[in-house]
Amino acid sequence: MAAMTEIALRQRVLPVATVLAVVAVLWYAGAVGLNAAGAIERVLTPRGPWTFSDLVSATLAMERPVLPAPHQVAADLWSSIVDWPLDSPRNLLYHAAVTAESTLVGFVLGTLLGMVLAAAIVHSRTLDRALLPWIVASQTVPVLAIAPIVLVILGSLGFSGLAPKAAIAMYLCFFPVTVAMVQGLRAPQRIETELMHTYAASRAQAFWLLRLPSALPFLFPSLRVAIAAGLVGAMVAELPTGAQAGLGARLLTGSYYGNTVGIWSALVLSALLGLGLTGAVAGVERLALRTRRRASAGRPGMHK
Structure with missing residues (x-):
């Protein structure tokens, strides 16, 4: 019975998890691609020489990105819910x-x-x-x-x-x-x-x-x-x-x-x-x- 429950759970969870993983990968790739020009102009060029890893880090941490990364959205959503009362317009x-x-x-x-x-x-x-x-x-x-x-x-x-x-x-x-x-x-x-x-x-x-x-x-x-x-x-x-x-x-x-x-x-x-x-x-x-x-x-x- 436990084995059947585990198999049924896998059949339900695995497809959803796979789709979420694919969406997350595409989302991060899109964030890097769309934010690259702004990161180079506003962040990396004033600092001097930079590498590809610097570019990726800058694109995923911009304050006003064209496409925010998933972790930025999750952090903003969590901060809005946790840091303000439920009856606050900021929540x-x-x-x-x-x-x-x-x-x-x-x-x-x-x-x-x-x-x-x-x-x-x-x-x-x-x-x-x-x-x-x-x-x-x-x-x-x-x-x-x-x-x-x-x-x-x-x-x-x-x-x-x-x-x-x-x-x-x-x-x-x-x-x-x-x-x-x-x-x-x-x-x-x-x-x-x-x-x-x-x-x-x-x-x-x-x-x-x-x-x-x-x-x-x-x-x-x-x-x-x-x-x-x-x-x-x-x-x-x-x-x-x-x-x-x-x-x-x-x-x-x-x-x-x-x-x-x-x-x-x-x-x-x-x-x-x-x-x-x-x-x-x-x-x-x-x-x-x-x-x-x-x-x-x-x-x-x-x-x-």
Whole structure:
């Protein structure tokens, strides 16, 4: 049993570790190559003769590098988290919490909107023809173009702070949920729908007892995509507002002052936040599908 667990662990950890190692090597090589010109001009030439090892050391220790090295990003991220209180604007976790809040609100709203639209499309051929093309067309508009429009409109209505960012996150979240739910709600076979008609089930009963359970395997993968898209939307919404908090605001501040290390620290933390959010959705998925399987397995025994 222990051997099987070790083999399974290796199969999971080894590919991830290999990819991380390759990325780290390429990252360090890119840092040396992109920072070389600046290191030669600003650091090495004033000192006099230099060697290749001096060049590598200088490129990996520049204060304002073109591409910071991984250890510089890790040190800046650690310093931001450890050296400042959690409620300090200098702590990246504070900004991550602000972005996560708008992401989660937009994700919940987008999921609800997507499910309502999918149910309407499935139950009405007219809405299917009228809504679905516009839903698809809505995603062809770049979020960078629509974000200022949404912010201006909601601002004129008196909404500011969380609401505009959540609205833009919702805009990116609802589409994958809608498309997946339409496919999932149409997944039941004809014999299953005819059986529901035989039992004289209403549309609402057929929806809750047949269509919605059949849509769960389609819903949860779309939720993982949606919450990642919602995170992007929340960060993009923080850019045109000049927000003082949030990972998008940190990216904007870093670009203003040429703090490339700070920019990359915010990027890395946003990636970790995205992994955490999608991992949470995946955990809910496993729990829901396991509960569904147990309920399905228990049904035959109930009829004995």
